[in-house]
Amino acid sequence: MSDSRTIGIIGAGQLGRYLCEAGQALGLRTVIMTDDPSPPAAAFADRVIAGGLEDLAAARALVAACDVVTFEIESVGVPVLEYLAEVEQTGTVAVRPRPGILLTLRNKALQKAWLVAHGLPTAPFVPYADTAALRAALDAGAHPYPWVQKTQVGGYDGRGVHIARGTPDLENLLPGPCLVEAFVPHVAELGVVLARAVDGTLKSYDPVRLHFEASQHILDAAVVPAGLSPELARRAVELAERTVTALDGVGVFALELFLTERDELLVNEISPRVHNSGHLTLESCATSQFAQHLRAVAGLALGDVTLKGPTVMRNLLWRGDTSPAPAVPARLPGSGAHIYWYDKAEGRLWRKMGHVTARGATPVLAAAEAEAGCAAVRDFTAGACW
Ligand SMILES: Nc1ncnc2c1ncn2[C@@H]1O[C@H](COP(=O)(O)OP(=O)(O)OP(=O)(O)O)[C@@H](O)[C@H]1O
Ligand SMILES: [Mg+2]
Structure with missing residues (x-):
């Protein structure tokens, strides 16, 4: 297999940052594209092209500078994705995964329609053009409580999700x-x-168990091993592999699954990129999801994904008012956990500021170590972040 030396990354947040770091270790050059003046990835990329996710001129400059273009975010503008699809057709620069995949997955209604069309299990859904259309359907008794409203595009970290359990929840559609x-x-x-x-x-990593912050539906913790029977773990991996093969995806993909009381697995969400649920691979495996993504899109052989042992990841969420964020070191007294701090200039309520990973002899011990890491960050930030 030939490898491609310069990788262009659309987006430059924390996912881009760890992709760029992995690129350095693999001897690959990275070029990021972002309109954020101080993005988490900037210090780790070889070059920054200024331009937002809708910026066609910046996308052209990125294509001109790279052998392969990839993504750390799926909410890229449709004209940019259409342009990249043309680039992919001409074959001068590889775009991985295919832009057509992002055109489908960036919109949750299109994503779920694709799942249904491919016979992949997901919760039944109805798309609505706007809130007025939804209200009319609700007046006609379309959805018994509880139900979940999701924005079709642009939702992340639970911000585009509204769970309705009764009439008061109709106030904030x-x-x-x-x-x-x-x-x-x-x-x-x-x-x-x-x-x-x-x-x-x-190559699939072991499934992880995801725990969410109850009020915000935002990921709090990921735990591996997930404590599933071998049969269930096999089914989860098989479902994910079937899905990504049906997409004809290249690169790292992340699936979020619901496990029901009857041991059914339903696909909640597909991300065509590295994902928060894979951060613990920085500790749990020889090849992190970031290195693996670059290997896949650069045409290199995939790396080892064998689980080294129980590992827990905790997100570090800002809980205070909007204010400048301090720099938190990778190690703090009182914990053996590894602290990954994204160096975002400003903390905002519920913003992801970093994460903590810890290994242990058992998942419970790894969780205790990770909790100690979160507590150390809480102390260091005077209660603003944990
Ligand atoms: N149909 C549902 N039934 C029960 N809970 C749900 C449902 N849909 C979403 N949730 C809850 O809300 C969380 C966030 O939903 P979802 O993954 O669709 O949104 P998101 O904002 O894109 O999340 P993220 O970007 O953090 O992955 C889910 O992980 C789950 O805890
Ligand atoms: Mg999700």
Whole structure:
């Protein structure tokens, strides 16, 4: 397989940052594209092209500077994705994954329609053009409580999700195009991160168990092993692999799954990129999801994903008012956990500022170590972040 030396990355947040760091270790050059004046990835990229996710001129400059273009975010402007699809057709520069995949997945209604069309299990849903259309359907009794409203585009970290349990929840419906799906009573949420190479080879990390912050629906913790029976773990991986193969995806993909009381697995969400649920691979495996993504899109052989041992990741969320954020070191007294701090200039309520990873002899011990890491960050930031 030939490898491609310069990788262009659309987006430059924390996911881009760890992609760039992985690129350095692999001897690959990275070029990021962003309109953020101080993005987390800037210090780790070889070059920064200024331009937002809708900026066609910046996308052209990125294509001119790279052998392969990839993404750390899916909410890229449609004209930019259409331009990249043309680039991919001409074959001068590889775009991985295919822009057509992002055109489908960036919109949750299109994503779920794709799942249904491919016979992949997901909660039933109805798309709505706007809140007025949704209200009319609700007046006609379309959705018994509880149900979940999701914005079709641009949602992240639970910000585009509204769970309605009764009439008071009708006061704060989300604006714009949306979908409504049945609330899925689940016993667990699982994540499967996997990579698919150019030749279709698949390597999946062990499934992780995901825990969410109850009020915000934002990821709090990821735990591996997930404590599943071997049969269930196999089914989760098989579902994820079937999905990414059906997409003809190249690169790392992350699936969020619901496990129901009857041991059914439903796909909640597909991300065509590295993902928060895969951050613990920085500790848990020889090849992190970031290195694996670059290997896949650069045409290199995929790396080892064998689990080294129980590992826990905790997100560090800002809980205070909007204010300048301090720099938190990678190690703090009182904890053996590894602190990954994204160096965002400003803390805002519920913003992801970093994460903590810890390994342990058992998941419980790893969780205790990670909790000690979060507590050390809380002390260091005078209660603003943990
Ligand atoms: N149909 C549902 N039934 C029950 N809970 C749900 C449902 N849909 C979403 N949730 C809850 O809300 C969380 C966030 O939903 P979802 O993953 O669709 O949104 P998101 O904002 O894109 O999340 P993220 O970007 O953090 O992955 C889910 O992980 C789950 O805890
Ligand atoms: Mg999600």
